[in-house]
Amino acid sequence: MKILLVEDDDSHAQFIVDGLKQAGHTVDHAKDGMDGLFLATEEKYDVMIVDRMVPKLDGLAIIQALRASGNKSPVLILSSLSKVDERIKGLKAGGDDYLTKPFEFGELIARIEALVRRGSLEQSEQTILKLDDLEMNLLTRVVKRGSSLIELKNKEFRLLEFLMRRPDQVVTRTMLLEGVWDFHFSPNTNLIDAQMSKLRQKVDKDFKKQLIHTVRGAGYKISAQEV
């Protein structure tokens, strides 16, 4: 993927650039808002990571200018401002996702990938989600693995749906907190692990093939392939 990073802190930017390159992406780095906007209009990027507070031109102003000019590339806002209202401001300005510093690198990667794939996945109005022999009917709320029925509680169902809508994609604990519980603060994230272990018991325990996988340092992934 071709990624643009707009970030004024040099060494912080360097870590992000290195990390993204290691993950196999191409990265352009702009140190201020003007350079960022220039690069964003000149080149075509798969995803842009924009710091909320950069010199010369504010992060939100860059996004607004890009959206006004018809640029639809997904934008991840990187910010020191954690408050929910700041997040809402960022999304209103045309950002697609919002990540607060400091973050796990795995979180950043997972969110970028989710942004790029989002277009095709979330817009589909599928009523039946399928992965290997696991099948989820969103209308009747029936979940089956092979021929056996799996009974899920309300939030377990939402959790599995969230994973099934993002097959083969890393989903972080924070993404689950936000997407399934709508908690935009950080409660004890171990609780997500407790929830996941219950879900796994129901979905994977009695079957030979494991579908839900733990991705170390990042989160979880649902996949028919072994990780």
Next chain:
Amino acid sequence: MPGESLSVKIKSALRSFSFRVGVLFFVALCTTLIVLRVHIYYQSVSTAYEDIRAIVNAHAEEISQGIDKYGISYVHYLVKAMIEDTQDKHLYLVFREGKHLSGNLSPWPSEINLKLHWQEISIPQDDEKPPLHLLVKATSYKNNGALLIGYDLQRVDFLRDTLLRVAIANILLSLLMSFSLSILVVWLVNRHLQFINRACERVMRGQLQYRVLVRGANDQFDKLGANINSMLDWIATLLGTVRDSTNAIAHDMRTPLSRHRIELQALIDDPGISPAVREKIGAAVMRVDGIVEMFDNILSIAKAESRTGTELFVEINMNEIVEDVIEFYAALLEEQRQQLTVDIPLTPLWMTGDKQLISQAVVNLVDNAVKYTPEGGHIRVSLRAEGSFIIATVSDNGPGIPKQFMNQAKERFFRVDESRNTPGTGLGLSLVNAVATLHHGTLTLTDNDPGLCATLRLSRNIEVG
């Protein structure tokens, strides 16, 4: 305010300053008017009496001079002459000498007391006429001689009646006017104060941009309003400065921490390091997260306490929030074999509020209960409506908080000494308390004997915007 009974409204109106000013104004105006009217009345009546006395005295003087010159019997002639001469029909003259009576009043009025100088008498008349009301001056002479000079008081009585009627009408009218005026004053003062009160209430509720309406009349109310507005502008500027600097601090702190964390994370992923070192680095990463969490909590508390955070208020279903939080903790509760009793009404309880902050408050309360209740302990979560409030209660049978620390427990960074070993920032309950304040409610901690009972009270209908 809605919900107040009429008697409470009346009582508060009676206590109000403007009402007292109105009453004072009313009483002062009435007293002045009454004193003025009474004065005019007495002045006019006594002047009329003076005039009559002067007429009577003038005749008495003339007769007295006649007696001096011509002797007492001359008075019969003089009286007759005077009656014939005078055009004043109100003048009555009678002279008595022995049984001989001359004058225009007959018979001699029996109620005359010759020892009194001036007296008022009333003589009944025939032909259904009203009785004759006279002011009389009587003088006695030797040999049963007596002179009576009287003057009809009809004119004075008429004046007195008219004055009294006018005075009463006047006083009634004045009472009505002063009453209406004082009501007008009360209303005007109240109206002006209401602008100021309304602005103050809105600002206290967190609508910091709200200002007092200044009408441009340049009176004291306008000056007060303008002063309050400048004060609010100043407070807004100060808050803005604080907000900008906290944002700047957040930015300057988070970026290096983020760098630090990425570096540490990169070390953990390095295959060359030993498991023991890896564990230590992992602990360092957790400490970084702890600092950030503490920082976030302090910002949330400050924002909630300043009551400026109503811009995110939406309609929320409290049942859903509490149920979500309980479900979130269900797996952990099961793991720790803690019993949970949930008492939530079937009908959803809706309120206006900040969903994230309320969720976080409920999470904090449940988290505390789960953390401090021993394995096999019992936790109870309940939700109910009480008037215009929603009450969420989380109680446990854990060690609780010693009575002497109960009040301190809501302060920032407070932790009961024994629990220092348990992870936490000591900000959990103070955040809950700040969230309660933001929603015009309270957080009450009581002894559950044993354990702690936390009661979160939130106002359902907070005006936003």
